[in-house]
Amino acid sequence: MTWLITAVGLGLLLVSPMFAGEHSAFARVTVYWHREGSGANAASNGVRLCDGHCAVDPKKIPFGSRVVLPDAECVAVDTGPDVVKRKAARLCGRNSAERNAIVIDRFFDAKEKALAWATANPHFMVVRVRTPDTEAAY
DSSP, X not given: XXXXXXXXXXXXXXXXXXXXXXXXXXXXEEEEEOOTTSOSOOSTTSOOOOTTEEEXXXXXXXXXXXXXXXXXXXXXXXXXXXXXXXXXXXXXXXXXXXXXXXXXXXXXXXXXXXXXXXXXXXXXXXXXXXXXXXXXXX
């Protein structure tokens, strides 16, 4: 019984840093925008999306976290099946690090802005993630 308690405690110690504080992550960053007919709330969870929002896998990056890209900071408010399954990373990754990268889908108000950002920036990049509990410290 003691070994079980020790194993669970050790597991919690190893998992908790993943959701706490600030950390870096290697990510495939994709873009999306408001499409005709998608309604005012384009997010999967009903949130009204605007520039500065992004979709993430909430198991890897909790909602409300700040995702710091080289040129902007986004708030994680949305998710989607392709983000969770890391479809973009698996399909266009040229090595194992790229294929195993998390996917962040950055929202733009206009298609032109989204496509311009996508062509001007690399597909894969290191991002900083600040979880909501870190925000209270700032």
